[in-house]
Amino acid sequence: MANGRMPLDEVLMVIAIGAYVVGALALLVYFFSRSEWLRHLAIPLAIAGCVAQFGQLIARYEITHIWPLLNLYGSLSLFAAVAVLIFIIFAFRYDLWFAGGFVLGLAALFLAYAITWNEGSMPAVPSLQSYWAKIHVPLVVSSYAAFMISFVMSAIFLVKYYFERSLAKQAIPTTGGAAAFVQAPDAMAAVRMDTPAIAAAAAAGNAGAQWLNTIPSLAQLDVLIYRIVAVGLPLLTLGIITGAMWAHESWGHYWQWDPKETAALFSWIVYAIYMHLHTRNAWRGMRTAWVSVLGFLSIMFCYFGVNIWISGLHSYKV
Amino acid sequence: MQAVRELYDDFIRTFGNVLFAVLLFIVWGLLTLIGVIIAQGKDPATYFDSYAAPLARLILRLDFNNIYHTPYYVGIIGLILLSLAVCTFKRVIPARLPPLRAVAIDKIPLHASFDAAGDPETIRDRIAAFFRARGWNVRKREFGGIEWTFADKHNWARRGVLVAHMGFVIIAAGTTIYWAKGFSGDEAIITGQTVSVPHTQTSIKLDGFSYKIKPIITKSGMVYQPIDYVSRVTATGSDGVARTATIRVNHPLDVDGVLYYQSSYGFAMRFRVTHDGVRVPALTNRDYLTGDEIDLPGTQRSVAVAQFVPTVDRLNGVPSADPRVNNPAVFLQIFDSGQASGAGLVPMKSSIDAGGGWRITPEQYLLVSGIQYTHDPGVALVGIGAFVLLAGLMISFYLLPARVFVRIDPAPGGSRIGLAATTVKGYDIFERQFNDLAAALGTKLIGESHG
Ligand code: HEM
Numbered sequence: 001m002a003n004g005r006m007p008l009d010e011v012l013m014v015i016a017i018g019a020y021v022v023g024a025l026a027l028l029v030y031f032f033s034r035s036e037w038l039r040h041l042a043i044p045l046a047i048a049g050c051v052a053q054f055g056q057l058i059a060r061y062e063i064t065h066i067w068p069l070l071n072l073y074g075s076l077s078l079f080a081a082v083a084v085l086i087f088i089i090f091a092f093r094y095d096l097w098f099a100g101g102f103v104l105g106l107a108a109l110f111l112a113y114a115i116t117w118n119e120g121s122m123p124a125v126p127s128l129q130s131y132w133a134k135i136h137v138p139l140v141v142s143s144y145a146a147f148m149i150s151f152v153m154s155a156i157f158l159v160k161y162y163f164e165r166s167l168a169k170q171a172i173p174t175t176g177g178a179a180a181f182v183q184a185p186d187a188m189a190a191v192r193m194d195t196p197a198i199a200a201a202a203a204a205g206n207a208g209a210q211w212l213n214t215i216p217s218l219a220q221l222d223v224l225i226y227r228i229v230a231v232g233l234p235l236l237t238l239g240i241i242t243g244a245m246w247a248h249e250s251w252g253h254y255w256q257w258d259p260k261e262t263a264a265l266f267s268w269i270v271y272a273i274y275m276h277l278h279t280r281n282a283w284r285g286m287r288t289a290w291v292s293v294l295g296f297l298s299i300m301f302c303y304f305g306v307n308i309w310i311s312g313l314h315s316y317k318v
Numbered sequence: 319m320q321a322v323r324e325l326y327d328d329f330i331r332t333f334g335n336v337l338f339a340v341l342l343f344i345v346w347g348l349l350t351l352i353g354v355i356i357a358q359g360k361d362p363a364t365y366f367d368s369y370a371a372p373l374a375r376l377i378l379r380l381d382f383n384n385i386y387h388t389p390y391y392v393g394i395i396g397l398i399l400l401s402l403a404v405c406t407f408k409r410v411i412p413a414r415l416p417p418l419r420a421v422a423i424d425k426i427p428l429h430a431s432f433d434a435a436g437d438p439e440t441i442r443d444r445i446a447a448f449f450r451a452r453g454w455n456v457r458k459r460e461f462g463g464i465e466w467t468f469a470d471k472h473n474w475a476r477r478g479v480l481v482a483h484m485g486f487v488i489i490a491a492g493t494t495i496y497w498a499k500g501f502s503g504d505e506a507i508i509t510g511q512t513v514s515v516p517h518t519q520t521s522i523k524l525d526g527f528s529y530k531i532k533p534i535i536t537k538s539g540m541v542y543q544p545i546d547y548v549s550r551v552t553a554t555g556s557d558g559v560a561r562t563a564t565i566r567v568n569h570p571l572d573v574d575g576v577l578y579y580q581s582s583y584g585f586a587m588r589f590r591v592t593h594d595g596v597r598v599p600a601l602t603n604r605d606y607l608t609g610d611e612i613d614l615p616g617t618q619r620s621v622a623v624a625q626f627v628p629t630v631d632r633l634n635g636v637p638s639a640d641p642r643v644n645n646p647a648v649f650l651q652i653f654d655s656g657q658a659s660g661a662g663l664v665p666m667k668s669s670i671d672a673g674g675g676w677r678i679t680p681e682q683y684l685l686v687s688g689i690q691y692t693h694d695p696g697v698a699l700v701g702i703g704a705f706v707l708l709a710g711l712m713i714s715f716y717l718l719p720a721r722v723f724v725r726i727d728p729a730p731g732g733s734r735i736g737l738a739a740t741t742v743k744g745y746d747i748f749e750r751q752f753n754d755l756a757a758a759l760g761t762k763l764i765g766e767s768h769g
Contacts, residue, residue, distance in 0.1 A: 019599075039490065119536045125544050126567035126580075193746075219746040230715035241704040250568045252503060252579040252690040253612045254700065257386045268346040276340050281626055281744060283337075306354065 007063060012056035013111070019049030020084070021106035029076070030102035032211060039097050046088055053081035053111075064121035069137040070128050072307070076103055076114035078105055078138060079303075080107040082145035086231065090149065094224060098215050102152045132246035140239035140264070144299050146232030147271075150225050151296035156290040157221040160195065160212050161286050167197035167209065192285055193219040222285050225292055233271045240264055263302035270295040340396045349394060353385040399490055402483050410479050417466050420461040421723050426738035427745045430756040434763035435732040438465050440725055441763065445735070449722070452755075464612040467724040476601055476742060478713030485707025493701055495696030502692040507549075507683045508586045508605050515691055519556040520573050526550045527687040529583060531642050542641050547580050551688040565689065575693060582688030584608060585626040587648055590669075590679040605684060611653075614676050618655040621672050625649040626683065630665060637663065648680045720748055721753070735763070 006014075023045035024036035030038035032150060041184065057077060060068040068074035087103045090096055124133070201209035216224065255261065274291040277283040332338050356366065356377060365374040366384060381388045423429050434441055442465055446456045454469035501517045511521040530546040549565045555573045565571045571578040584607070591601035591612065601612055612621040627637040629644040637647075647666070652660040652672050664670045669679035719743050725736040737756055741748045 012409065083691075104385050107364065119538065122534060122536065122541065123532060123543055123545055126547050130568045132568075192404070220749075223747045223749075234708060234711045234715065237704075244704070245701070248697065249570065250579070252581065253694070254693045254697065257353065257358060259354045262350055262386075266347055266350045266354060269343055269350065273340050273343045273347070276343070278337050279336060279743070284744070 007059075009056045009060040009063060009221050011109065012052045013060060013115070014050040016049045016056060017108050017111050019052065020080075020104045020111070021114065023049060023111060024101050024104035024108060026101075027097060031101050035055075042100060042104075043097065045089065046084060046100060049104070049107070050081055050084045052086060053084070057081070065094050066121055066123055067133055069102070069141070070124050070133060071119060071122065072117040073114050073119065074177060075141050079141045079148075080110045080114070082138075082142045083107055083110075083148045086142075086146050086228070087149050088226065090224070096153075096224070097182060099152055099156055101298045103149060104157075104283060106152070125208070126251045127260050130246060130250065131248065132242060136239060136242040136246050139235055139242055143232045143235035143239050144303055145208065146228055147236060147267075147292075147296050147299050150228040150232060150292050153221060153225045153228060154292040154296075156215065157225060158219060158286065158293070160198070160215065163208060163212055164195040164218075167201050167206075171279075192220065193217065196279065202285055218285060222241045222288065225289060227294060229271060229274055229295075233268075233275065236264070236268055240268060259306050263298070263306045267295060267298040267302050270298050330404060330408055333401045334408040336405070336409075338763065339398065339401045341714050342394060342401055343520060344610030349385060349391050356382050356385070358386070359384055372753055379765065387759070389626070395490065399487060403462060404433070406483050416458050418457060420464065420466060420725075421738060423725055423736040423738045426723070426740060428740070428748060428752045429736065429738040430671075430760075431734065432560075432756075432760050433729055433734055433765060438726045438728055438733045438765075441733045441735065442467060442764060445724055445726070445759065448759055453582040454722070465726040467726070469722040469724065470720070472717040472719045473721075474719075475713050475717035476719045477757055478710050478715075478717065480708055480710070480732075482714055484712025485705070485710050488706055489700050490703075492696035492699030492701075495699060496694045497564065500692070500694040500696065502594060502690065502694075504581060504688060506550075506584065506686050506688050506689040508607075508686050513603070515568055515576070517693070518574060518691075520574050520576065521554045522578065522689065524549060524687050525552055525562070527583060527685040529685075533640070542639065543641045544641075549580055549582055549689065551689075553578070565687075568662050575695075577692050578613055579690045579692070580687070584647065584686045584688065585628075586684040586686050587626065588684070590681045591677075592677045594675040595677075607655040607686065612678065613670060614674070617674055617676070619659075619672060619674065619676065620653045621670075621678055622651040622653065623648060623653050624661070630663065635663075641736060643683070646680075650678060650749040718743060718747065720751075722752075734758075 021041040026038045026042040026045070029035070030042065057068050057074065060074070070159040071079055083103065084107050086094070087100065093098060180219070195212070198209045198212050202213040215221075240261070242265070247256060247258075270291065274288055274295060276289050277291060329668045351633060356370075362374075362378055362383070365377050369377065370372070377383055382573075385391055423431070430708065436444070436454065439597045442539065445467055446458065449456050449467075449469040455473065457468045457470075459466045459468065459481045460744050469478070503516060505513050505515065505522070507513050507522060507524040509524050509527060512521050514521045527547075527549050529548070532545050534541050534543050547567055548760045550562065551565060551571070552560050552562050554575050563571050565578055565580045570580075586605045586606060586607050589602065589612065591614075592597045593614075598615075601614075606612065606623045606624060608623055610623050613621070614620060625648070627647045627649060628642060629638045629640040630647045631638045632638065632645055647663050647665040647668075649663050650670055651658060651660065652670070654673065659673065660670075664668045664678070664680055666680050666683070669677045672678055720739055720741040722737060722739045727734045737759070738753075739748055
């Protein structure tokens with residue numbers, strides 16, 4: 001900013017945050033009002049924000065000649081960009097724009113947090129000067145991004161699920177379907193995925209139920225969550241593998257039980273649990289949605305918690 | 319005999335159950351998490367500093383300070399492998415697509431039906447062509463006089479689970495080889511010094527070490543960012559031939575299958591030690607690393623080399639954060655009968671009085687390179703296992719084995735086609751694709767959908 005002008009990368013960052021904030025607001029209102037014009041406004045904003053973000057990363061690389069993903073500023077920026085990108089792809093394919101307000105809102109929050117970590121241009125310490133940085137970091141960050149989207153979908157699943165449950169509880173004596181829902185034995189997975197109480201309440205004019213009735217069914221949400229986790233888990237696996245290959249080259253062994261590695265392994269185990277439970281009819285749905293929520297919390301712990309609370313090999317000790 | 323049989327059946331039932339595997343995963347995850355939260359491999363005193371005494375004692379008693387090498391951590395992975403093996407042989411391998419048979423189309427959640435002009439024979443061929451063109455494997459059968467067509471897709475991908483599980487087993491085998499046959503260690507080598515590396519016939523001489531550190535002004539102040547660390551060495555392997563090489567971070571050196579890595583650096587010191595003004599050669603001609611002590615002969619005194627300070631601020635005499643050597647000094651601590659009796663930051667060529675006529679003068683500093691070495695004959699296997707695991711994940715997640723059952727009945731003016739589908743992952747996951755397929759087939763046959 002020597003001549004008083006903002007560098008291009010920072011301009012792009014501001015554009016991205018602006019686009020996400022306005023897009024998020026538009027989609028949040030769309031979430032309740034279902035006014036189509038809001039969706040038509042928000043989709044280009046989401047795309048513009050995402051493009052501006054990738055532009056920002058490229059501009060930063062061009063300006064500093066330093067790989068931009070080696071600090072929390074750059075990696076969080078990529079995290080938000082890939083999350084929005086994955087969301088846009090899924091939203092176009094499965095019409096998920098109803099969830100876009102949450103995704104863009106989270107992306108804007110993460111970006112705002114990223115800015116607090118902008119330390120200017122710092123050359124990489126020796127262990128980070130490796131082509132692996134260009135492979136490993138994007139893979140890991142992309143897996144986190146996918147898990148953020150599955151988290152949002154899981155949260156929506158659980159809102160719909162518990163809304164159904166509370167409506168069904170109120171209506172036990174009258175609605176047979178709802179009573180079956182509450183008392184459903186595990187084997188009756190199909191019953192647990194139905195939402196007759198929401199449908200009934202929507203017909204009776206309950207605004208929340210009407211809205212929940214327009215989003216995909218629990219079964220469809222469950223499949224969506226599975227599909228997104230199925231993007232994240234191979235990325236995380238590949239991220240851990242490339243991290244191990246890098247560690248082998250840099251620290252002398254592919255696995256050092258460093259807190260960051262082990263935290264990533266923990267998240268991997270949580271998602272492996274998710275996948276195994278998901279093979280069982282009776283466990284698909286509410287339970288796997290909770291595991292997916294837990295998985296994302298573990299990812300957040302791995303991403304921020306380990307850096308902030310726990311020291312490990314990720315610093316080059318003198 | 320009966321009891322053994324029952325025990326065996328119980329074992330197979332338990333270990334072959336996915337929910338049991340999930341339970342093992344949960345335990346594995348929790349143990350792993352404990353190791354993330356509790357610092358590993360620290361001095362026992364560290365735990366008493368960080369935790370309340372009873373908790374610290376518990377951590378040490380349960381080996382939570384070294385959890386990843388405890389028998390129970392290794393044991394849980396062993397149990398997972400056992401469960402995986404049982405599962406693989408009892409469930410995954412025997413699982414096949416159901417045999418080709420007639421089904422009640424409308425009892426299967428994914429179903430549709432059409433009427434189309436044309437006799438069943440022609441329709442059957444057109445349906446077969448439709449599925450084949452989309453990469454489905456088509457087989458035809460007749461049951462009870464009714465024409466059936468079965469279209470399968472990605473049936474082979476059922477083995478994806480097997481591949482993923484195999485990958486995990488291969489990784490486990492690779493890490494076991496390291497435990498059984500590998501070794502690792504580290505050596506702090508002082509410039510000019512030669513060390514023989516344990517377990518090998520290799521000796522490494524450090525010809526020189528250099529580092530590059532760049533001061534950078536950031537928003538939160540000055541940061542001294544390390545840019546490069548390089549050791550110039552002469553390595554002599556089992557063939558007895560001395561070769562010069564460099565070792566830098568991310569660029570290890572391979573000698574006889576053992577890899578040498580740049581892992582850290584530091585400083586060694588040479589002192590002039592005098593007693594009543596007379597130089598004591600035995601103590602003077604030696605290199606001291608940080609933490610070493612100089613025992614003063616004939617006394618209860620010793621001088622500990624506590625810390626090397628590369629740069630002391632010339633204005634205020636205080637150690638600066640600059641790790642580059644600019645105005646070096648050594649922090650020395652003097653002990654008498656084990657009790658601290660004095661300390662001082664001693665610049666080069668200055669001296670400190672250690673009492674009893676002893677004087678210590680830092681004369682020269684030497685760079686020390688921390689070299690780590692590893693021999694891991696299992697690493698290739700771990701690498702292969704990792705990619706097999708990844709391939710297994712991709713196959714299981716992205717290729718969905720599915721079967722479409724097509725029943726063709728003669729109907730007034732043509733044929734009636736009933737369509738149903740099952741997959742190995744339930745129905746919901748295939749609903750969209752099934753609807754698309756049914757619609758496309760309906761359009762192709764120019765019939766009317768009643769489904
Ligand atoms: C760390 C080790 C393991 C990995 C990486 C792994 C990986 C996988 C994957 C990727 C799937 C496919 C999931 C899907 O398609 O949705 C799967 C399924 C399965 N796994 Fe594992 N697994 C592991 C351990 C185990 C263990 C210990 C068992 C033993 C009970 C087991 C039993 C199964 C079974 C029965 C299925 C379902 C097969 C089916 O019905 O399609 N897995 N596993």
